[in-house]
Amino acid sequence: MSPRRTALFLTLALCIAPAFAAEDISKVNGSISAEAGQAYGDLETVNGSIRIAGGATTQDAGTVNGSISVGDKATVGALETVNGGIRLDRDVTVNGGLETVNGSIFVDRGGKVKGGAETVNGAIGLVATQLGGGIETVRGNVTVGVDSHVAGGLRVQKPTGMFNMDKKKxxxxxxGPRAVVEGPLVFEREVVLYVHRTARTGKITGATARSFDTDTAPQD
Known part of the structure; x- marks a missing residue:
């Protein structure tokens, strides 16, 4: 191919490339579904859930009133919801963090999350998950489950303002077993802390660890 024809080909390729870029989806009322194996840009809705099927690829996804679910082996950006939970199936890669206000976060086996996991009123559960950031919550229970690795520590914040209401328990x-929390564990309110004898943690402040050696922690 001549240099002139090569240059023309490259120019045409650059001109048409944006037409094939992953498309953003934005709604006010309605759910969003990302199909299996397809690529998407940002996914945003106000009143609706977001469902990302297995093997799909997306950028960031966020909703106000709705949940976010991600299928096996999907690759996504940061996930955020206000009133709803976030649930990731197996082997999901998240190129960002996970954040809810009123909702739980659960990451199944093989999850790789570049950022952290944060809730206000919602539980956080990890199973054999690699979390590149830390865990933060105000009023949620936390389980760093078997074989999970948290790089950025764990913090339970003291409630302030509208969240300053004591829980009964x-x-x-x-x-859990063989779990690792590299950074400090800081507790600004009363908690019951169970640490498996095979787990490793950073410095613990504000709570006394109770050791256990069974598959699951004792029930209070």
Missing amino acids: PQRIII
């Missing part, structure tokens, strides 16, 4: 914080 202290929160349960469980660090």
Whole structure:
């Protein structure tokens, strides 16, 4: 191919490339579904859930009133919801963090999350998950389950403002078999902390760890 024809080909390729870029989806009322094996840009809705099927690829996804679910082996950006939970099936890669206000977060086996996991009123559960950031919550229980690795520590914040209401029972914080929490564990309110004898943690402040050696932590 001549240099002139090569240059023309490259120019045409650059001109048409945006037409094939992953498309953003934005709604006010309605759910969003990302189909299996397809690529998408940002996914945003106000009143509706977001469902990302297995093997799909997306950028960031967020909703106000709705849940977010992600199928096996999908690759996504940061996930955020206000009133709803976030659930990731197996072997999901998240190139960002996970955040809810009123809702739980659960990551199944093989999850790789670049950022952290944060809730206000919602539980956080990890199973054999690699979390590149830390865990933060105000009023949620936390389970760093079997074979999980948290790089950025764990913090239970003291409630302030509208969230400054005591719970009848202290929160349960469980660090499971062979789990690792590299950073400090800081508790600004009363919790019950269980740490498996095979787990490793950073410095613990504000709570006394109770050791256990069974598959699951004791029930209070």
